[in-house]
Amino acid sequence: MSEWVNNNIPTFTHSDIPTFTYSKLNMTSPQLDSKIPAGPIEDKWTKYKSSVPLVNPSNKRRIEVIVVGTGLAGASAAASLAEMGYKVKAFCFQDSPRRAHSIAAQGGINAAKNYQNDGDSIYRLFYDTVKGGDYRSREANVYRLSEVSGSIIDQCVAQGVPFAREYGGLLSNRSFGGVQVQRTFYAAGQTGQQLLLGAYSALQRQVGIGAVQMYTRHEMLDVVKIDGKCRGIIARNLVTGEIERHSGHAVLLCSGGYGNVFYLSTNAMGCNVTAAWKAHRRGAFFGNPCFTQIHPTCIPVSGEHQSKLTLMSESLRNDGRIWVPKKKDDNRPANQIPEAERDYYLERRYPAFGNLVPRDIASRAAKERCDAGYGVGPSKMAVYLDYASAIERYGKGEANKNNIINPTDEQVREMGKDVVKEKYGNLFDMYKQITGEDPYEVPMRIYPAVHYTMGGLWVDYNLMTTVPGLYALGEANFSDHGANRLGASALMQGLADGYFVIPYTVGSYLAGEIRTGEIPTDHEAFVQAEKDVKDKIAKLLSVKGQTSPEHFHRELGKIMWDKCGMARNAKDLQSAILEIRALRKRFWEDVRVMGSADELNPELDKASRVSDFMELGELMCQDALDRNESCGGHFREEYQTEEGEATRDDENYMYVSAWEYNGESNWQLHKEELEYENIKIAQRSYK
Amino acid sequence: MSLTLKVWRQKNKDSEGSLETYALEGISPDMSFLEMFDVLNEQLIHENKEPIAFDHDCREGICGSCSMHINGRPHGPLTGVATCQLHMRSFSDGDTIVVEPWRAVAFPVMKDLVVDRSSFDRIISAGGFVSVNTGNARDANSLPVPKENADEAFMAAACIGCGACVAACKNASAMLFTSAKISQLALLPQGQAERKLRAEKMVAQMDSEGFGACTNTGACSAECPKEISMENIARMNREYLGAKLTSSRV
Amino acid sequence: MSWLTQTLSSSIGKKLIMALTGLFLCTFLIVHMIGNLQLFKSDEGLAFNTYTVFMTTNPFIKTISYGLYAFILIHAFDGLYLAYINQKARAKKYAKVNNQSTWASRNMGILGTVLLVYLVVHMGDFWYEYKFGHLPFKEYTIDLSEGTIIDTRQMPDGFMLNSKIEERLSDDNKSKTVIVKDLYQEAESSFANPLLVLFYILGMAAVSFHLVHGFRSAWQTLGANHPKYNPLFNFLGVWLFAIIIPIAFAAMPVYFFLKQL
Known part of the structure; x- marks a missing residue:
């Protein structure tokens, strides 16, 4: 062990392989009751809704629900539950609930409305989502998601969300990657913002009438369990540093994803796993932690200083062509590389879908080219996204429309640029702002980046975790997206969970809580949880080492990206586990947290979050190591075809991995077998 | 550098x-x-x-x-x-x-550089919403919205609530922020039922928070990262004065 | 509080008061300027002096003028109060400011205060003198067939009339004599003082800056901001209120000053 302190990368020996205990192969663990209602899939939810126990209005007033996080899932849940009459306490670490990272989603939200008369239906959305997720999601949940998707649009429109519209005043739709219908509703490139502001306004309305008590700049640091049930949380007031006890009959974790474990991601700086991780440590199983989505169109890293990555909407792939030079280490500027010397590798490899293949495939293909030495830009870790031919095509179209015969090349380019500007202007501006290059003149450089985590807390059909009374919604749960999420589905899921699922399902638990009465916060469990939190904070402040939390986060991110990122293999994963353990050890010996515990102290917040990421990182690697197949966002180099396509192993791995925490570096794997009764399983092919 | x-x-x-x-x-x-x-x-x-x-x-x-x-x-x-x-x-x-x-x-x-902007949340709480409980909505396309209105409402709704308008204003006025929300909902059919009440309540809340009044210098709009237009302030003035003159509340 | 006082004491209400009184003062400026253009007539002040009588005796105009005084006071005090609460909204000032707004728009309070001082001096010079001072009278004899002034005569000191004007036809009905309070003469003598001329020019500069923002701003406060009509507001605000009116007014003292050189 001692060599780790000297922060050498440990050499891997067989005896160091982490050991897991397996439940019986391909048999659902008895601890994982998914509580899927019986009956045909299209009737499950309707039947469930009409038979779920209800809580009468006078009882609702006496029941408190805690909601952690105020993104799409959290804000919509808090508002809806308060409307129903529950007493709600909502928490967010930001200075306002409106700043949750759902705000940054660009492209759109899917719904099976079939407004475009192109044959869309609930079943098709369900089918596309399950297939897109590479058959690693739970059928009943996904079907329900598709079923309520239309109501989400209705609800948002009623709230005044300004979706894009046609001249007739009806809603406009666009298409998105990997799908054959137009079912994506959008508000320019700011759909997430508009949806979140809709949910936020519903939430603020409830705050205004006193039905929701809002705690901003508060971070949840533990869940409190009494007699096996979740009874409250411990939160830290990030302004005063005060540790507060809050009791509730149910706790809803809507705390988002954990993409920041990679340090660089498209997540916001504050996005963290802490709430979910504390729940995990208190008994909530963690589902599919290794399923991470790498988004193909992000602005590449420009240097060591980089703090986060910026996504360029997937919609750009509708018109842009992706290429790299045919020659290795070609240092010519893009515009000087002749057509014949360019490799449009997506069009070459996937002629049927071309540049519109799903995210996981586009990302891996970019990585493959760059790893092989064909990357472009100063870092050589980027590929071109080229609008030259789109500009020409649109320009010619405009010339036609305006009856300009024999337009000059210059005219065509100018008219084409105007069309592109109208469609993607804000994205092009953003690219120019960040890189200093004009994408109308030179091809954009893009590279994949961590964007979304399909994994999260394991939940049953009711969205309840393995801890009774503790729920997980939105990106925080292991979700309906299987191993890969389709574009414009995250917004759909967050709002489905918050607006249309939890208001019903929480009743089935709370109906049994009407006699509980107010939960006192002086119970031993609260005292102990508060002490644990305080101890950890004191420990963080007491190390007084040399290295900033930020620095550790960066190191962790590098390990994760290199070894548990877009492509993984057993050897690297095993060594990553050891490296993370060593890093964690070093963290607790050498972290320097400035300031004190009783003031606004972003360094302390950060240190606490990084310490949780370091535990999660190990679990992600373990999960990736366990899953000896390639599926969706999880690509194991050992399991691929000769052409480099993913090889899924349905025989042995058609299950959800749910990990139980049994102490440091000690997890037990439980499996939930996935059954597909309504969809024929097929190999995904986009060739 | x-x-x-x-x-x-x-x-x-x-x-x-x-x-x-x-x-x-x-x-x-x-x-x-x-x-x-x-x-x-x-x-x-x-x-x-x-x-x-x-x-x-x-x-x-x-x-x-x-x-x-x-x-x-x-x-x-x-x-x-x-x-x-x-x-x-x-x-x-x-x-x-x-x-x-x-x-x-x-x-x-x-x-240091951290300020408390919760006053913005309270302004929204006062009326920056459409009172529609979850589950009460009718089909989204049953309510056509002229494209120009939808686009204009979107431009107002693009506000990110950063507070640059207040910071830029010599009077530390929050009128651009408040007007953006009033405008968005006044432009859409969904916002009509509460139109008057909304304008009255949001302005009252804004005033009670200690923001200054508007001198129409245009600094707010010039510094707004989303370039929210001053037209919204004019619309808020119309909405507020119209509401005060015609609403049934005395 | 009733709804009305509640409305008028709100931030928008206070601005409404500024806008309505301000726009009224703008229309007054137009009337005042057109009337005063008679100063440029080379009739030794006859037209101007009779106009002055009309303006100070016509019951309708008199009623309006009381409204005008009230509006000036309301505009001034509401403005000063607004300036006070506005600066209170930012207790701690920035160490560095790089403004993206026009100078005039940021300094309406200062410009307004300058104008208030200007108004006090201006009204002391003319309004007060005319009403309570001892202005001399002047007699004009006019040929009725030609419409020309045949003769003028300064009335002696201490001459008094029961009214501000007295008209008398000659016995042959060919001419008439008009005896009228000679405010024109007051202007002539006052503007011989270069310092006062300079003060008036500065006053008009303040009017120009105050109105280049104020006129447009008043409409904005009233809710008028529309791409179709904004060019009209801007045109009037700039050309009429910030250029033509202040220049025409400033030309008057300059004209008298040059005339007596």
């Missing part, structure tokens, strides 16, 4: 603050302004000094957390850009940059 930074440091809400001067070297023009602050903070930690607290989150110009008054302008020298999307190439080697928090009585400084 080498820079001199003069940054507002303030221990907490109740203490007096002052501008502190820091020298920074080796700054890349490709860094964002906040990444430059990250470097400065790392440097401070190495010197065993407390790093500078500042609000930031998404770093892609949409969450509205960042709130720096840079060289006399909210969000710095560019138009239509939040601090997080400002890059160091907008500055020159050797520059001195003064960074202050938003200044307004309604935005008290909590620490």
Whole structure:
């Protein structure tokens, strides 16, 4: 062990392989009751809704629900539950609930409305989502998601969300990657913002009438369990540093994803796993932690200083062509590389879908080219996204429309640029702002980046975790997206969970809580949880080492990206586990947290979050190591075809991995077998 | 690049603050302004000094957390850009940059560059919504909205609630923020039922928070990272005065 | 509080008061300017002096003028109060400010205060003198067939009339004599003083800056901001109120000053 302190990368020996205990192969663990209602899939939810126990209005007033996080899932849940009459306490670490990272989603939200008369239906959305997720999601949940998707649009429109519209005043739709219908509703490139502001306004309305008590700049640091049930949380007031006890009959974790474990991601700086991780440590199983989505169109890293990555909407792939030079280490500027010397590798490899293949495939293909030495830009870790031919095509179209015969090349380019500007202007501006290059003149450089985590807390059909009374919604749960999420589905899921699922399902638990009465916060469990939190904070402040939390986060991110990122293999994963353990050890010996515990102290917040990421990182690697197949966002180099396509192993791995925490570096794997009764399983092919 | 930074440091809400001067070297023009602050903070930690607290989150110009008054302008020298999307190439080697928090009585400084903008949330709570409970909505396409109205409502709804309008206004007025929400909902059919009440209540809340009145200087719109138009303030005035004159509440 | 006082004491209500009184003062400026253009007539002040009588005796105009005084006071005090609460909204000032707004728009309070001082001096010079001072009278004899002035005569000191004007036809009905309070003469003598001329020019500069923002701003406060009509507001605000009116007014003292050189 001692060599780790000297922060050498440990050499891997067989005896160091982490050991897991397996439940019986391909048999659902008895601890994982998914509580899927019986009956045909299209009737499950309707039947469930009409038979779920209800809580009468006078009882609702006496029941408190805690909601952690105020993104799409959290804000919509808090508002809806308060409307129903529950007493709600909502928490967010930001200075306002409106700043949750759902705000940054660009492209759109899917719904099976079939407004475009192109044959869309609930079943098709369900089918596309399950297939897109590479058959690693739970059928009943996904079907329900598709079923309520239309109501989400209705609800948002009623709230005044300004979706894009046609001249007739009806809603406009666009298409998105990997799908054959137009079912994506959008508000320019700011759909997430508009949806979140809709949910936020519903939430603020409830705050205004006193039905929701809002705690901003508060971070949840533990869940409190009494007699096996979740009874409250411990939160830290990030302004005063005060540790507060809050009791509730149910706790809803809507705390988002954990993409920041990679340090660089498209997540916001504050996005963290802490709430979910504390729940995990208190008994909530963690589902599919290794399923991470790498988004193909992000602005590449420009240097060591980089703090986060910026996504360029997937919609750009509708018109842009992706290429790299045919020659290795070609240092010519893009515009000087002749057509014949360019490799449009997506069009070459996937002629049927071309540049519109799903995210996981586009990302891996970019990585493959760059790893092989064909990357472009100063870092050589980027590929071109080229609008030259789109500009020409649109320009010619405009010339036609305006009856300009024999337009000059210059005219065509100018008219084409105007069309592109109208469609993607804000994205092009953003690219120019960040890189200093004009994408109308030179091809954009893009590279994949961590964007979304399909994994999260394991939940049953009711969205309840393995801890009774503790729920997980939105990106925080292991979700309906299987191993890969389709574009414009995250917004759909967050709002489905918050607006249309939890208001019903929480009743089935709370109906049994009407006699509980107010939960006192002086119970031993609260005292102990508060002490644990305080101890950890004191420990963080007491190390007084040399290295900033930020620095550790960066190191962790590098390990994760290199070894548990877009492509993984057993050897690297095993060594990553050891490296993370060593890093964690070093963290607790050498972290320097400035300031004190009783003031606004972003360094302390950060240190606490990084310490949780370091535990999660190990679990992600373990999960990736366990899953000896390639599926969706999880690509194991050992399991691929000769052409480099993913090889899924349905025989042995058609299950959800749910990990139980049994102490440091000690997890037990439980499996939930996935059954597909309504969809024929097929190999995904986009060739 | 080498820079001199003069940054507002303030221990907490109740203490007096002052501008502190820091020298920074080796700054890349490709860094964002906040990444430059990250470097400065790392440097401070190495010197065993407390790093500078500042609000930031998404770093892609949409969450509205960042709130720096840079060289006399909210969000710095560019138009239509939040601090997080400002890059160091907008500055020159050797520059001195003064960074202050938003200044307004309604935005008290909590620490260094962090201010309390909860007054904005309270303005929204007063009426910045359509009172429609979950599950009560009719089919989305049963209510056509003229494209121009939808587009205009969207432009107003693009507000990120950063508070740059208040910071830029010589009166620390929140009228651009408030009017953006009133406008959005006044332009849409969904907002009609509560139109009058909304305008009355939101303006009353805005006034009670201690923001100044509007002098129509246009500084708010000029500094707004989302370039929200002054037309919204005119619309809010119409909405408010119209509501006061015609609503049934005495 | 009734709804009305509640409305008028809100931030928008206070601005409404500024806008309505301000726009009224703008229309007054137009009337005042057109009337005063008679100063440029080379009739030794006959037209101007009779106009002055009309303006100070016509019951309708008199009623309006009381409204005008009230509006000036309301505009001034509401403006000063607004300036006070507005600066209170930012207790701690910025160390560095780089404004993106026009100078005039930021300094309406200062410009308004300058104008208030100007008004006090201006009204002391003319309004007060005319009403309570001892202005001399002047007699004009006019040929009725030609419409020309045949003769003028300064009335002696201490000459008084029961009214501000007295008209008398000659016995042959060919001419008439008009005896009228000679405010024109007051202007002539006052503007011989270069310092006062300069003060008036500065006053008009303040009017120009105050109105280049104020006129447009008043409409904005009233809710008028529309791409179709904004060019009209801007045109009037700039050309009529910030250029033509202040220049025409400033030309008057300059004209008298040059005339007596």
